[in-house]
Amino acid sequence: MKSILVLSVILGQFLLSGAAGVWNYTDQAAWSSMPGSQCSGSNQSPINFPPMVEMVYSENLKAFTFTGYDQLVTSPTIVNNGHSVTVTFTNDARVSGGDLGSTFKAAQFHFHWGNDNTRGSEHTYNGMTYPAELHVVHYNTKYADISEAVSKPDGLAVLGFFIEVGPIHNCNFGPVIDALKNVPDKGNTSSLTPFKLRHMLPMQLRDYYRYMGSLTTPPCSETVKWTVFRDRLYMSEEQLQEFRKIYFDLSKSKVMVDNWRPPQPRNGRKVYISFDVNANSSPVHLVNLSLAIFIFCVQWLAM
Structure with missing residues (x-):
């Protein structure tokens, strides 16, 4: 059974990484001509999020329920797929609620980052970019696996997180950062120290934006x-630099940076928000960033 789960994860990753053909981030205009491509569609991702006051508040966007996120992942594997570094696992971590309409199982997470800290995120907020972005990819449990779900209208749910530069190391990303040196070239795969998915995410997950879109590759x-x-989320400058030391290829001629797609037209799509901006429902965070990250790491490591 374990081998079947691993095979399913690998196949899903193959599909999500653009198995329809060879592609790169330099010539993104060519994506639309690839077999089976929807890259010129009208509901593409990423997008630029408008100011919060221009989003549509929805009372249906309740809190999420995370199941299995607080358990150590099993068989964690990191792979350099020539487009990003992706971490897969075989344990049963799920998310529901939040008006998702179903329960979705976590299959993998990956990162997008820039050549420097002025760019790197795929989504932007009011025109602002961030140095990196984390995507946690889930598939609808009504389907057998991610390879089946990827083509279904309700098949995937992705949780996205902007990453900024912080003044100290974020220990919660330690297992991933430490493993990057083992996957410098395309096709490299390595195991990594088990961790809890919940530890990688912000403490506060009640405030979020929602829209319907696409894969960004x-x-x-x-x-x-x-x-x-x-x-x-936050990483130190040194942690971000570790991502910029790996390569798109086998010959180490193309450093893996700027692996992001720019925002696509919204084409009239509404962006919803889970909290009422006018009611000032979300508290202002006044804790010093360094102290907050320190407390966060200590808190999670103690659990």
């Missing part, structure tokens, strides 16, 4: 219910 399937959270 070929074939750009328009099957994704996107949730991007208001609270950001």
